[in-house]
Amino acid sequence: MSDGIAGYGRVVLEVTRKDLLIELRSKHVLNTAVVFALLVVVIFAFSFARSFTDVGVVGSGALWIAFVFAGTFGVSQSAATEVEYAGLDGLLLVPVDRSAIYVGKVVSNTVFTTGVAFVTLCCTVVFLGFSVALETVPVLLVVFLLAAFGFTSTGVLIATITARARLRELLLPLLLVPLVVPVLLAGVELTRMLTEGHLSWQWFQLLLVYDGLLFLTGVATFEYVVEG
Amino acid sequence: MASITVDGVTKRLGSTIAVRNVSFAVEPGEHVGLFGPNGAGKTTLMQMLSSLSFPSEGQIRIGGSEVTPDATDVRRSLGVVGHRPMVYGTLTARENLRLHARLRGVDTDRVEAVLGQVNLRTRASTRVETFSHGMTKRLAIARSVLHDPTVLLLDEPYAGLDQRSAADLQAILEQFDDRTVVLATHDLQRGAADCDRALVLVDGVISRDVRIDGPDTDALETAYDRAIDPAGSR
Numbered sequence: 516m517s518d519g520i521a522g523y524g525r526v527v528l529e530v531t532r533k534d535l536l537i538e539l540r541s542k543h544v545l546n547t548a549v550v551f552a553l554l555v556v557v558i559f560a561f562s563f564a565r566s567f568t569d570v571g572v573v574g575s576g577a578l579w580i581a582f583v584f585a586g587t588f589g590v591s592q593s594a595a596t597e598v599e600y601a602g603l604d605g606l607l608l609v610p611v612d613r614s615a616i617y618v619g620k621v622v623s624n625t626v627f628t629t630g631v632a633f634v635t636l637c638c639t640v641v642f643l644g645f646s647v648a649l650e651t652v653p654v655l656l657v658v659f660l661l662a663a664f665g666f667t668s669t670g671v672l673i674a675t676i677t678a679r680a681r682l683r684e685l686l687l688p689l690l691l692v693p694l695v696v697p698v699l700l701a702g703v704e705l706t707r708m709l710t711e712g713h714l715s716w717q718w719f720q721l722l723l724v725y726d727g728l729l730f731l732t733g734v735a736t737f738e739y740v741v742e743g
Numbered sequence: 744m745a746s747i748t749v750d751g752v753t754k755r756l757g758s759t760i761a762v763r764n765v766s767f768a769v770e771p772g773e774h775v776g777l778f779g780p781n782g783a784g785k786t787t788l789m790q791m792l793s794s795l796s797f798p799s800e801g802q803i804r805i806g807g808s809e810v811t812p813d814a815t816d817v818r819r820s821l822g823v824v825g826h827r828p829m830v831y832g833t834l835t836a837r838e839n840l841r842l843h844a845r846l847r848g849v850d851t852d853r854v855e856a857v858l859g860q861v862n863l864r865t866r867a868s869t870r871v872e873t874f875s876h877g878m879t880k881r882l883a884i885a886r887s888v889l890h891d892p893t894v895l896l897l898d899e900p901y902a903g904l905d906q907r908s909a910a911d912l913q914a915i916l917e918q919f920d921d922r923t924v925v926l927a928t929h930d931l932q933r934g935a936a937d938c939d940r941a942l943v944l945v946d947g948v949i950s951r952d953v954r955i956d957g958p959d960t961d962a963l964e965t966a967y968d969r970a971i972d973p974a975g976s977r
Contacts, residue, residue: 525845540833600879604825606846607794608795742797
C-alpha cells in the first residue's frame with residue numbers, strides 16, 4: 516500500500532517536473548501567454564482607461580480575460596505536447612493508477628496559469644494604474660492559485676479529450692469555459708472585493724468547493740478519457 | 744502457463760468491428776508474428792495487449808493477470824514499441840529515458856546501459872526532435888526495455904526504415920531474444936526472420952496460425968496469400 520502511495524506520488528512529481536522542464540525549454544506557453552496578457556492590458560488601456568472612472572473594473576476585467584485565454588492556451592499546449600510523439604501513451608504504460616498522470620498535469624498547468632496571472636497583474640498595475648494594496652497581494656495570489664487549480668482541473672480533462680480533434684482550438688474553449696463559470700465568477704468577485712479592501716468568505720468557500728468538485732471529477736474520469 | 748492468453752476478444756470502434764472473436768495463446772519465450780494487410784486489426788489488437796485500450800468482449804491475460812485499466816502488474820511486465828515513440832521531442836534521449844526510469848522506480852544507472860544497447864550513447868544529450876526516424880525507433884526500444892520486461896510488444900518496428908536502419912534495428916532486437924515477443928508487421932521477410940510462429944489477421948479475424956521453421960518464408964507467404972485472398976484471384 517505504501518509502495519502504491521509512494522509510486523503515485525512519484526508519478527505526480529515526475530509528470531509535473533517533466534511538464535515544467537518542457538515549458539522552460541520551449542517557452543511556448545509562457546511567451547505566448549505573456550505577450551497575449553500584455554496585448555489585452557494595452558488594448559484595455561487604449562480603449563477603456565479614459566472612459567471608465569473605476570480603474571478597478573477595467574483592471575479586473577483585463578486580468579480575468581487574460582487568465583481565461585492564458586489558461587486555455589496552457590492546457591491546450593500541454594495536451595498537444597502529449598500527442599506530438601504519443602508521450603501520453605508512454606505515461607499510460609507506467610504501472611500506477613492513471614489518475615496520477617492527471618494530477619501531475621493539473622499541478623504543472625496550475626503553476627503556469629498562476630504565473631501568467633501574476634505577470635498580467637503586474638501589467639495591469641503598470642499600464643492601467645490598477646491599484647492593489649501590497650498586503651492584499653498574497654491573498655490575490657491565493658485567489659489566482661485556487662482559480663487556476665479549478666480551471667486546469669477541468670481544462671486538462673477537456674484538452675485531453677479534444678487533443679486529437681480537428682477543431683480542437685474551437686472545441687476546447689467552447690466546452691471548458693461554461694464549466695468553469697463559477698470559478699471565474701468567484702475570481703472576479705474576490706478580485707473586486709480585494710481592491711475595495713474587504714473580503715467575502717462565501718466566494719472563497721464557493722471557489723474551494725467547486726475546485727474540489729472539478730478535481731475529484733477529473734481524478735475519477737481521467738481513466739475513461741484516455742482509454743483508446 | 745501461457746505468457747499471453749487472448750480469449751474470444753472482440754473490439755468495436757463505433758459501428759466498425761476492428762477485431763472479431765480472436766483467441767490465441769503465446770508460450771513463455773515464444774516469438775509470435777502478427778501479420779496482415781493494412782486495416783486488418785493488428786494495431787487494435789496490439790493496443791489491447793498493451794493495455795492502452797480494452798476489449799468490448801472477451802478477455803486478455805498476461806502472466807496470468809487480466810489486462811484491465813488498473814492491472815499495474817501487467818504493465819510492469821510489458822515493454823511496448825508502438826507506431827509512435829511515446830517520448831517527448833523537447834527532451835534529450837537521456838532525459839526521456841531518465842524520466843521513464845524514475846516513473847517506474849528503475850535505477851537511473853540502467854539508462855546508460857540501455858543507451859549503449861541501442862547505440863545511442865553518443866547522441867544521448869541531443870533533443871529527440873532532431874533525431875532521424877531510425878534513431879527515434881531505437882530510443883523507443885530503449886524506453887520499452889528499460890524496466891527489463893518479460894513480454895515485448897512491437898507494433899510495426901520496421902515501418903518507415905530503410906534497409907540498413909531496419910537491419911540495425913533487427914540486430915538490436917536480437918539482444919532481447921529471451922523475452923516473449925509479439926511483433927505486428929506486414930513485412931513477411933523480416934517478420935519471419937524474427938518469429939517462431941505467425942498469426943495472419945484478416946478483417947479482424949485470425950485466419951491462419953503457422954509455425955515458422957527457419958528463414959524460408961515460402962510456407963508463410965503461401966499461408967498469407969491464401970488468408971488475404973482465399974479465392975486466389977491475385
